[in-house]
Amino acid sequence: MSTPDLTPALDGDVLAFTDGSSTLIAEHAGSGSDAFLLVHGLGMGRSVFADLARRLDGRVVAVDLPGFGAAPEPRRPLTMPGHADLIAAHLVAAGVPPVTVIGHSMGSQVAAELAVRHPDRVRAVVLAAPTVDAGARRVARQALRFLRDTASIDPRVVARGVREYLRAGPHIIRKIRATVTHDPDEVYPRIAVPTLVLRGARDPVCPPVWTRTVADAIPRGEFAEIPGCGHETMIRDAGPAADRIREFLAGL
Incomplete structure (x- = not known):
């Protein structure tokens, strides 16, 4: 196993956490009684x-x-439940209190699994641009949607995404497959904590009907749309x- 790069990205303390044969990198920044867990999407990190962390x-x-x-x-690429279990083990080991978990894209699937499999570790959930709707659980369909989204966004974001995808290595197709074969529909009704479902108003990857369906499926779900975003x-x-x-969170 290669030595991980522990360079800070959020100006926090960075450490590697290993459980079994899998290692995640966790960066801890800020302080206070409220705790937030940020889980990235496919091909990202x-x-x-960085911007969101400064605003929390x-x-x-x-x-x-x-x-x-x-x-x-x-x-081998972890499943969405496998990612959730690894994160939960780190939160326990690091003594982190129950978190508001914010998952973006694929990270929303991990966040949902964390809330269901480890409810004692989660105070609230934010599912941002949740994937993957039932009509698009195929690698080619998801790739096409991502290309449509990429064509409309800031080149700086594209450059960052390309850099992270390259760092994700030669197994990216296997990782995409692990994402699209996960069925979040079975997980959402079992989330017991307050949950915010966020969608960018111009997001071609997460159709509005799908994201509203996600919010409706969660017993304490709430839907919101962010204007101008993909x-x-x-x-x-x-x-x-x-x-x-x-x-x-102010309303909880």
């Missing part, structure tokens, strides 16, 4: 949350999942999403 008032834990960002490649939602400009998250 914790660096995409509390302790922030951002992770690079195994095989993404600076985390070394696992023997699938990147919180990456290009985290301000509107951070404001909506704060409003959501």
